[in-house]
């Protein structure tokens with residue numbers, strides 16, 4: 001991809017110091033690129049570092065190691081005017097629509113604030129018109145402008161969060177589980193809204209979710225995250241057809257298939273045990289403690305991030321051409 005990447009994340013790490021030399025490795029070396037106009041999904045279970053990755057990419061957290069390059073510029077080295085300009089270009093929609101809106105501000109004030117900070121629409125009447133337009137863009141209306149967040153449903157609040165993120169006319173949006181706090185009945189509406197806005201405004205998305213069934217519909221490419229690491233990445237259709245990493249296979253097997261015959265015959269891959277602590281992550285492969293196919297190599301050697309087939313990356317010894325991984329995998333799965 002290289003040249004046409006809008007965002008490049010290179011070996012990004014974010015470690016939190018918990019005192020007494022205890023370090024929590026929330027994000028521990030992830031790399032991916034996103035093209036303009038594309039939606040890149042990140043999935044993984046709770047605590048694997050998705051939000052921390054998003055917050056570090058947008059510069060809310062400084063990074064521990066690695067680089068985030070947006071339009072050729074290093075996000076963590078931007079200062080002054082450059083940083084201010086970047087804040088307009090990249091916006092975030094937060095995971096919790098209840099906690100991310102100030103309960104003492106009206107919707108008008110919430111949407112207006114970023115524009116005031118950036119000196120956009122200095123004319124009050126024009127700014128109000130802009131607020132009304134944004135409310136309509138997200139499926140609300142001008143009568144909502146003078147109400148407070150508690151007067152809205154979860155889905156409506158998330159729409160307010162989206163209107164706020166759009167107020168600066170950004171190019172790139174990090175949507176951090178924008179629908180997981182919402183009722184199933186309104187999840188699809190918010191996803192459709194985001195897709196619509198993407199088409200109309202030419203937005204690029206980093207879409208974070210813990211559930212593969214949801215990212216599938218919205219993402220062009222998907223990265224699967226486990227304990228601070230990316231373990232697999234490919235085009236979203238390919239991830240469903242040909243998942244390589246045992247963790248991805250387990251995530252996919254947890255999604256019900258609508259056809260009852262197929263569903264009955266299908267073998268589920270249940271993951272044993274809990275997500276290990278990112279304070280003392282396992283040595284070797286981070287997934288080894290839960291992997292049904294773990295081999296000797298997985299105990300001590302961290303698998304490299306490699307291109308197993310065109311545009312399909314995986315970090316797993318099963319696909320290392322130098323080991324007999326494929327053979328063992330075939331044996332374990334009963335494939336001749």
Ligand SMILES: Nc1ncnc2c1ncn2[C@@H]1O[C@H](COP(=O)(O)OP(=O)(O)OP(=O)(O)O)[C@@H](O)[C@H]1O
Nearest residue numbers: 016024026045046047048049050051052053210278
């Ligand atoms: N500010 C912080 N200080 C210390 N530890 C943190 C901080 N923020 C997150 N963590 C820890 O980093 C790890 C990753 O957290 P993160 O919120 O990024 O996970 P997540 O994948 O977004 O999970 P979820 O799906 O539940 O939102 C967790 O172990 C979490 O406890």
Ligand SMILES: [Mg+2]
Nearest residue numbers: 050051052095
């Ligand atoms: Mg999160």
